[in-house]
Structures are given as structure tokens and as C-alpha cells.
Amino acid sequence: MSTMWQGCLPHTDYFEMRSSGGHDYGVWVTTPPRHDPATAPAPAVYVLDGNWAVGMTAPLIVTQLDPMQSIQPYVQVSVGYAGAEAEHWERLRNRDLVPPGEPIAKEYVDAVEMGVESGTMTREQADAYLAELSDSRADLFLSFLTDDLHPRIERDYGTAPSGHGLFGYSYGGLFSLYAWLTRGAFFESIGAGSPGIVNEDSQVFARLRAMGDTLPATKLHVTFNDREILGDLAVYQNLTRNTATFLHRLTSRGGSVTSALMRETHVTGLQASFLSYLRTCRTQ
Numbered sequence: 001m002s003t004m005w006q007g008c009l010p011h012t013d014y015f016e017m018r019s020s021g022g023h024d025y026g027v028w029v030t031t032p033p034r035h036d037p038a039t040a041p042a043p044a045v046y047v048l049d050g051n052w053a054v055g056m057t058a059p060l061i062v063t064q065l066d067p068m069q070s071i072q073p074y075v076q077v078s079v080g081y082a083g084a085e086a087e088h089w090e091r092l093r094n095r096d097l098v099p100p101g102e103p104i105a106k107e108y109v110d111a112v113e114m115g116v117e118s119g120t121m122t123r124e125q126a127d128a129y130l131a132e133l134s135d136s137r138a139d140l141f142l143s144f145l146t147d148d149l150h151p152r153i154e155r156d157y158g159t160a161p162s163g164h165g166l167f168g169y170s171y172g173g174l175f176s177l178y179a180w181l182t183r184g185a186f187f188e189s190i191g192a193g194s195p196g197i198v199n200e201d202s203q204v205f206a207r208l209r210a211m212g213d214t215l216p217a218t219k220l221h222v223t224f225n226d227r228e229i230l231g232d233l234a235v236y237q238n239l240t241r242n243t244a245t246f247l248h249r250l251t252s253r254g255g256s257v258t259s260a261l262m263r264e265t266h267v268t269g270l271q272a273s274f275l276s277y278l279r280t281c282r283t284q
Contacts, residue, residue, distance in 0.1 A: 009058050011035070016082040017152070019144040021137075023096075026050060026082035027149065029157060030058040032073045033065050037158030042073035043188070044153050045165035045282075046145055047274070048097065048172035050080025051089040056271040057167075063278060070284040074165065075157055079145065091129040097168065097175040098136035098196075099203040107234040108198045138178050146186050162188065167277050169193035169270045173222075174204065177246070181207040184216030191277030194224045194269055197242035198235055208249060215250070220257045221280045222247055223273040227265040236266055 012030045019025065028050055032042060047057050058078060063071040081089045112129060115121035121129070145166075153159055166187045168176040173195030180190045181204060197204060224243050228236035250257045258280050262272045 009054065011061075012054075012058060017149060019140070019148050021140045021144065023144075024082045024085065025144070025149075026080045026086065028054045028058065028076075028078040028080075029153065030054075030061050030076040030078070031157065032061050032075065035073070035075070040073065041158050041160040042075050043160045043163035043165065044077050044150065044157075045074040045167065046149075047076060047078045048166075048168040048175060049089070049093060049170075050078035051086055052080075053169065053172075053270060053274075054078040054080070057274045060271070060275060060278065063275075069279065071278050072163075072282045072284055074163075074282065075153070075159055077149070077153055079149070088128075091125070091132050093171055094129065094132035095136055096141035097138055097171040098133060099138045099174070099178045099207075100136055102133070102136055102174075102203050103199045103201050104130070104133050105199040105235070105238060107238050111233065111235040138175050139182075141175070142179055142183060146183060165189045165191070165277075165282065167191040167193070167274055168195075169273055170266065171196040174202075177204045177220075177222075178207070180216055180218055180220050181211065184218035184220075187218050189219040189221070189277075189281035191274065191281065192220065192222045193273030193277070194228060194239060194266055195222065195243055195246075196239060197246060198238050200238075200242055200245075202242065204246060205249075208246070213253060215253060215256070217256060219281050220250070221277045222257065222259045223262050223269070223276050225262045225264045225266060225269040227263075228269075231265070239266075 014028050112126050116126045164187050173192040176190050176192035177195050224240050229240045260276045262269050
């Protein structure tokens, strides 16, 4: 990283990596204060939407020195997009974070169209944004995290053999639920902030039904925001209603799940959600 970036994100390395599926990713690795992998290896916590999230989440690694509520040591691995693709992270995440076969809710399309009408998005950008949802491949991205990226992190940063975590927000939160239902055993804990369950026919409900009474042992922490519930945007109202339904179906079956309500909007809730995950799932 450049000297400027090192000043903003201390103890952070950056590299780029191509997945076995042929996609390029940018990866920020932030090591904890006083980190010595030779004597005290720490597990990895993977944070999605790195282009947006790294600046708000990586600095929270100092919570590991907080004398009032110490967080277990972890190495943060923030994953985003590299090079010219970095400016298109908002649409590329639709490809990588949404489960294959996820239906596109009308309310979601309406929200995108509202962006065109308000001038925050061009027609071309909106079409490209929605097009990524027509062939979403969260399965390939999950394989990249666990099978391609993790071995490199393990080798280069000497991470612990277990105790790893995953955190995602919005569509990243939907991906977190998908990972919990698909390969939850790889992670010790998973945080899903305002998961993008916009459609009541979401794949996460289908996968939950298919699991029967056997749920993952991995800790799951789910958050959503009061302004999503109380606001007048249908896409966020759907998100919170469907997330609540998902939570009820878990707790009624004895799932290892916790939840919290943040006093934020969908846009401002990421950092609060990540901190809630750390406090709930990764305290000493």
C-alpha cells in the first residue's frame, strides 16, 4: 500500500488475486495490534464489500485493546474489487453475493428505477446493475473465499487453524446467511447485517427448509435497522419483514442465533452492525 493508505489503515497490506473462476479481487489484510503469529496465531474474519467497508471496519481492530470490552484477536481480511472494476463494485457484488437462482423482487427493481429518476444512476448503469442479478453466483464466490483465498491468508499470515469469522451487510448479509446454510462449518461465527432478503421466495428460505431440523452449529448474529422498518421505502420494509421471518423460523427450531436492532438507516448501519457482531460473537 502507499504511504498515504498506510497512514489511514495502519497494519494493513493490500494485494490482488484472481479466483479459479477467472475474476479479479482486491484484498486488504489488517493485522491486530502487537500481532505475533509465531506465538499467538489469530483466526481470520472475512469482511465483504471491501471497497466500501474496509475504511469503516478495519479501524475497529483496535477493539482488541479495549480494556472495557476486549475482543478476541483476529486478522481482518476485507475483500473487494481491483483495478478498473473497483468503481463498479456496486453492481459486481450482485454477481458475487446473491445466491444462484435468487428471485428479483419488484420492489428492488422499483428502487433501482427510482435511482434513475432521481439522477443518481444512469439508464445504462441501472441496466448493468440489474443484469448482474440474472446470473448471480454466490456459490463461486464462497468457493473463492474458502478454497482460493483462505489458503493464501493461512500461509502468508500464519492464521489459527480454527475460529474464523465472516461478516456481510445488505446483499453481503444475504451472502452471510447463504454461507451459514451452505458451508457454515468453515466459520465459527457469521454476522449478517440487514441481509438483503428482499423476496419472500428467497433461496435462503428454500435452503432452510431443505435442512430439516439439523441447523449449523456456527454462531449467527443478525442485525437490522429501525429506519428500515419505520421508513417508507418498500424495498427496506420487505428486507426487515423477511429477515424477521427468517429469524423466527430459526429460533423456533433452536438455532444458535442472536439478533439486534440498530438505530440507523440502511446506508449508515454497516459499522454499527459490524461492531454488534464483534461484541456478540467475538468477545474474550
